[in-house]
Amino acid sequence: MSADALKYRGPLAALSTEDRRRLLDRSGQSDAQVASRTRDIIERVRRDGDRALLEMAREFDRATLTAVEVPRSRWEAALASLDPKVRHALERAARNISKAHAAQRPHATEVETEPGVVVGRRPDPLGRVGVYAPGGRAVYPSSVLMGVVPAKVAGVGEVIVCSPPGPDGLPAAGVLAAAALAGADRVFALGGAGAVAAMAYGTQSVPRVDRIVGPGNAYVAAAKLQVVDAVAIDAPAGPSEILVVADGSANPEAVAREMLAQAEHDPDACCVTLAVGSALAEAVASAVERAAARAQRREIVATALRERGAVLSVGSLDEAWPFVSDFAPEHLLIATAAPQEHLSLVRNCGTVFLGERASVAFGDYMTGANHVLPTAGLGHAYSGLSVLDFYRWTTYQRVDRDAAARLADDVGALADSEGLFAHAEAARAWRNP
Structure with missing residues (x-):
C-alpha cells in the first residue's frame, strides 16, 4: 500500500480546521432515501402486520x-450441531458476560428527606x-450474547431475538445457536426495518417489546430512531471505530493489529492513532500499511x-487527551x-482498554464487558x-400525619404562586389532620 493508504498522516497540530472537523464529525447524516424507505416499511408493518413481514x-x-x-x-438443533470449539468459546463468553453484568445490578434506595417524609426508588426489570x-x-x-445474557x-x-432469514428461511445457524445458549425465549426470522417495526408496535405473531437493543445496518x-415514540432503544449506532493513544513503550505492530481489527468491520469504520513522537507515528503507519496489504478482508x-x-x-500525552475527549471514540486503547494512570483523564468513550495486551478483540468477545457501544462521538x-x-x-414516597401538617403551608404557598389553586387546597387540607 502507498503513502496515501491513510486519509490523515502527520502531526495532529498540523491538521487543518476542516480535516479536524471531518475526523470529529462522524455523525454521518442520515441518508434521506434510507429514512424515507424506512418510514414506508414501518407503516407497512403497522398496517398489514404478519402479511407485510412475510412479503418483505x-x-x-x-x-x-x-x-x-x-x-x-x-x-436447539443449531446449538447441538455447533462446532465444539465455537460452542466452548461462546459458553465461556456467556459466563463472563453474566458475571460482569450481575455485578452491575442496581439496588432499591430510600431516604428520609425530613422527619416523616420518605422517598424511595426501586428498579423493576422490563x-x-x-x-x-x-x-x-x-x-x-x-452480539446475541451481549443482548440476551444481560437482559436475563x-x-x-x-427476551425475543429477531434476525434475517437466509434462503432456507432460517436465521444464520450461529445466531440460532447463540440464542439457545443465551436463554432467549423466542426467535423470529425477521430482518431490517421490518423487524424493528414489528418489535416496536407488535403484529399478530410478534409481541410488542419495551426496549430494542442490538446492532444493525443503516435501515x-x-x-430504531423512527420508533422511539413507542419503544426505548439502546443508542443510535454507526460504523465501528477505534482511537489508540500510544507512547514509546508501544509495539507498532500491536497498534496496527488493533486498527485493522476495527477497519475490517465496515468500509465506513474510523481508525485513528495518536502516537507520541513522529518516529513512533511513522512506525505505526508503516505497520498498518504492511498489515493491510495482507488482510483477508483487504478491500473493506x-x-x-x-x-x-x-x-x-x-x-x-498531554496533547492527546483533549482530542480524545472531543473524539469520544467507541473503543479507546491506551x-x-x-x-x-491515564484512566481518570477519560470521560467520553464507549469503553477503555488499558495497555496493548488488553486487545479490543478480547472485549468484543470474552472479557464479559458489553460490546454494544456508542459510536460517532455519542460517547x-x-x-x-x-x-x-x-x-x-x-x-415512591410516604408522608406521615405530622409531616403532612408541616408540609401543608409551604406547599400551598408554592402552588398559589404558580396559579395551581387546587394543588394548594389539596395540601392545606392536611394542615390540621
Whole structure:
C-alpha cells in the first residue's frame, strides 16, 4: 500500500480546521432515501402486520416463509450441531458476560428527606425486550450474547431475538445457536426495518417489546430512531471505530493489529492513532500499511483506512487527551507505559482498554464487558449497553400525619404562586389532620 493508504498522516497540530472537523464529525447524516424507505416499511408493518413481514422476507431476503417464528427445536438443533470449539468459546463468553453484568445490578434506595417524609426508588426489570441480530454480510453470534445474557441477568420477563432469514428461511445457524445458549425465549426470522417495526408496535405473531437493543445496518439504525415514540432503544449506532493513544513503550505492530481489527468491520469504520513522537507515528503507519496489504478482508480494510484512517503524532500525552475527549471514540486503547494512570483523564468513550495486551478483540468477545457501544462521538452522552438498560425505575414516597401538617403551608404557598389553586387546597387540607 502507498503513502496515501491513510486519509490523515502527520502531526495532529498540523491538521487543518476542516480535516479536524471531518475526523470529529462522524455523525454521518442520515441518508434521506434510507429514512424515507424506512418510514414506508414501518407503516407497512403497522398496517398489514404478519402479511407485510412475510412479503418483505420474499422481497428483501429472498426467503419464502410460512411463519415468522422459528421453532425452538430449530435453534436447539443449531446449538447441538455447533462446532465444539465455537460452542466452548461462546459458553465461556456467556459466563463472563453474566458475571460482569450481575455485578452491575442496581439496588432499591430510600431516604428520609425530613422527619416523616420518605422517598424511595426501586428498579423493576422490563417486561419484554427485543434483541436484533444482523444477518447477511455481518453475522455476529457474540452480539446475541451481549443482548440476551444481560437482559436475563436483569430478570426481564421475556427476551425475543429477531434476525434475517437466509434462503432456507432460517436465521444464520450461529445466531440460532447463540440464542439457545443465551436463554432467549423466542426467535423470529425477521430482518431490517421490518423487524424493528414489528418489535416496536407488535403484529399478530410478534409481541410488542419495551426496549430494542442490538446492532444493525443503516435501515435498522434509521428504524430504531423512527420508533422511539413507542419503544426505548439502546443508542443510535454507526460504523465501528477505534482511537489508540500510544507512547514509546508501544509495539507498532500491536497498534496496527488493533486498527485493522476495527477497519475490517465496515468500509465506513474510523481508525485513528495518536502516537507520541513522529518516529513512533511513522512506525505505526508503516505497520498498518504492511498489515493491510495482507488482510483477508483487504478491500473493506483498504476503504476504511483510505476514507477514515489516521496516524497522527503528538508532542506529548498531554496533547492527546483533549482530542480524545472531543473524539469520544467507541473503543479507546491506551497503549502507554502506565495506562492506569491515564484512566481518570477519560470521560467520553464507549469503553477503555488499558495497555496493548488488553486487545479490543478480547472485549468484543470474552472479557464479559458489553460490546454494544456508542459510536460517532455519542460517547459524550451515551454509555455502552449494560444491565441497567433492562430496568425501569419506580419512585415512591410516604408522608406521615405530622409531616403532612408541616408540609401543608409551604406547599400551598408554592402552588398559589404558580396559579395551581387546587394543588394548594389539596395540601392545606392536611394542615390540621
